[in-house]
Amino acid sequence: MTTPLLDVRHLTKDYKGRRSLAQRLTGVPQTVLRAVNDVSLSIERGEILGLIGESGCGKSTLGRAILRLHEPTSGRVTFDGTDVTALQHDALKTMRRRMQIIFQDPYASLNPRRTVAEIVGLPLKLHGLAASEEEVRAKTGAMIEKVGLKANQLDRYPHQFSGGQRQRIGIARALISNPEFIVCDEPVSALDVSIQAQIIQLLLELKRDMGLTYLFISHDISVIGYLSDRVAVMYLGEIVEMGPVDAVLSRPRHPYTQSLMSAVPDLDAVGHRGRVRLKGELPSPLDPPPGCKFHTRCPLAVDRCRTAAPRPESVGDDHIAACHRLSENLSLLDEARP
Amino acid sequence: MSDTLLSVRGLRTVFDTRAGRVCAVDGVDVDVRRGECLGVVGESGSGKSVTFASVMGLVRSPGRIDGGEIVFDGRDLRKLTPREMRAVRGKDIAMTMQDALTALNPALTVGEQLAEVLEAHDETLGTGRSGRARAIRARSMEMLGLVGIPSAENRLGQYPHEFSGGMRQRIMIAIALACRPKLLIADEPTTALDVTIQAQVLELISDIREKLGMSVVLITHDLGIVAEHCDRVMVMYAGQVVEQGPTAQVIGSTSHPYTRGLLGSIPRLSMRGQPIHPIEGQVPDLIDLPPQCRFYSRCTERTQACLAPVAMHEAGAGHMARCIRVGERTQ
Numbered sequence: 034m035t036t037p038l039l040d041v042r043h044l045t046k047d048y049k050g051r052r053s054l055a056q057r058l059t060g061v062p063q064t065v066l067r068a069v070n071d072v073s074l075s076i077e078r079g080e081i082l083g084l085i086g087e088s089g090c091g092k093s094t095l096g097r098a099i100l101r102l103h104e105p106t107s108g109r110v111t112f113d114g115t116d117v118t119a120l121q122h123d124a125l126k127t128m129r130r131r132m133q134i135i136f137q138d139p140y141a142s143l144n145p146r147r148t149v150a151e152i153v154g155l156p157l158k159l160h161g162l163a164a165s166e167e168e169v170r171a172k173t174g175a176m177i178e179k180v181g182l183k184a185n186q187l188d189r190y191p192h193q194f195s196g197g198q199r200q201r202i203g204i205a206r207a208l209i210s211n212p213e214f215i216v217c218d219e220p221v222s223a224l225d226v227s228i229q230a231q232i233i234q235l236l237l238e239l240k241r242d243m244g245l246t247y248l249f250i251s252h253d254i255s256v257i258g259y260l261s262d263r264v265a266v267m268y269l270g271e272i273v274e275m276g277p278v279d280a281v282l283s284r285p286r287h288p289y290t291q292s293l294m295s296a297v298p299d300l301d302a303v304g305h306r307g308r309v310r311l312k313g314e315l316p317s318p319l320d321p322p323p324g325c326k327f328h329t330r331c332p333l334a335v336d337r338c339r340t341a342a343p344r345p346e347s348v349g350d351d352h353i354a355a356c357h358r359l360s361e362n363l364s365l366l367d368e369a370r371p
Numbered sequence: 372m373s374d375t376l377l378s379v380r381g382l383r384t385v386f387d388t389r390a391g392r393v394c395a396v397d398g399v400d401v402d403v404r405r406g407e408c409l410g411v412v413g414e415s416g417s418g419k420s421v422t423f424a425s426v427m428g429l430v431r432s433p434g435r436i437d438g439g440e441i442v443f444d445g446r447d448l449r450k451l452t453p454r455e456m457r458a459v460r461g462k463d464i465a466m467t468m469q470d471a472l473t474a475l476n477p478a479l480t481v482g483e484q485l486a487e488v489l490e491a492h493d494e495t496l497g498t499g500r501s502g503r504a505r506a507i508r509a510r511s512m513e514m515l516g517l518v519g520i521p522s523a524e525n526r527l528g529q530y531p532h533e534f535s536g537g538m539r540q541r542i543m544i545a546i547a548l549a550c551r552p553k554l555l556i557a558d559e560p561t562t563a564l565d566v567t568i569q570a571q572v573l574e575l576i577s578d579i580r581e582k583l584g585m586s587v588v589l590i591t592h593d594l595g596i597v598a599e600h601c602d603r604v605m606v607m608y609a610g611q612v613v614e615q616g617p618t619a620q621v622i623g624s625t626s627h628p629y630t631r632g633l634l635g636s637i638p639r640l641s642m643r644g645q646p647i648h649p650i651e652g653q654v655p656d657l658i659d660l661p662p663q664c665r666f667y668s669r670c671t672e673r674t675q676a677c678l679a680p681v682a683m684h685e686a687g688a689g690h691m692a693r694c695i696r697v698g699e700r701t702q
Contacts, residue, residue, distance in 0.1 A: 230647045231649040231651070234647060258638070296566040296567045298599050298600075300594055
């Protein structure tokens, strides 16, 4: 087997709560929010790994911890054979040229006081990728055209563009340093359907032309299912199921994946259909339930689920799931069929 | 009693801005029948929310209703005095907003906000002060129970920030339903919610609709939601209705190129590996629109004849589309 481009082992990210001096002196314990808990995954060169989960499950934190935009608490990230988690300043900066991110909000992620030329050209300057101002300008213009804008729009400001166009600017900024790996953090969630399709199409074309590898984060299962090669499903900071997209989405083994699949409104199903009803909502990550974290909402939960956390097990070719009742081959989807 | 609960004809709502007059809703005709669920689909700026804010009489300056007729249960709402309109709003027609956190008052408890609606509209609660207070409390608890909020007794004394997003959306629905309206307008009720919670909220609305026999207008940008929950659907583009009809027909035998474009833009699990077909270009600027078909600049099927104003054409039983080429396709 070839070595994967990106390999993540036992990655954990904690956020520590603040305590006042009085609280510290009186021994009030510090609150710890474990946003990502012991996540391991790998991505092959040229692959798209889709990461699905509901808000607050830690999927964006995972994406940022991989790039060390948020420093991981423990665990290791290896990129093309280099341990990213051990890199110091300059080495990390050099590595960042090869690993980039596209953000969700095309309004908040672009500096309103900089022109498109400045925003998109900055990585070239930071990484010393252009010898002169003229070269920066030429490369920036070419990149802008590659993402479907016009070179004569270089001197405009972000507010002069629509949401979809701004997202193209964000994509140009991420790609101008000619990276190999991109974390796409909900890049189409803020866009209208017809614009969303344009951006998805663009990302797929760029991936093909530039030989990119994506970690594609989204809460939209249809988007993930459409473009991913493999899928990872996250719940409360942990990956509960991961595998090839066809296997995970058409034969999901974890009850959480099954309920997600049944909750997606389906165009192909006019009229009502059976649905897995999940009880309750996502528990607070500040106080996660013991045992399997999904047991508070799981229709299949038994006593063991309340005390012991299940380990990920292989359930097929390159397909893993973490559930105590896998061997029983239960499916919530079958029961829900009318 | 007529079968039609709400009938809107030729509605035109404009906003006078410094840049010019924006015609956000331009000649919208729509009927909502008793007991049905009508889906209203469109992208941002298509006029779907403004249409129903106009029905509610909630369009604020610089916006105003410039023409048209809004007949609800036999009365023309545009002819009512503000006082009469206040008696209808919240009682006979209720609306839930997209963002529950900003729509609820952060300084009042949930119980106080529920009581406010009941105080204003419900005459059946008796007249004695303590009896009335008790009746209001009982009804408030009943409403929270109806929308699936457990331990209603304690929850009534809590503030909106103490609830999660899904729970807040339920509270807004509870407030909207407190006076048993004949029509519920739900504006993007699940856009801010996760899919598993979204499914819970939509099923709740469907259940209550059946239980109370009310009509629902579901404003959404998600055609999947429409396919599963709505009897009929109306598609809006740049301030106009471009297609309207029974859901199965609009989705199954789509008659307007825009609707077809929308359906083609949605990534579906069943379409893996096949290209999706985005609609190229962008929604036109609503200031100074040319008289031609509004979808003209983005349409792949346009002809010279599309440069003239386009009326609605019949595409099937109860199925209309604003496209001159409807006939060619149905043959």
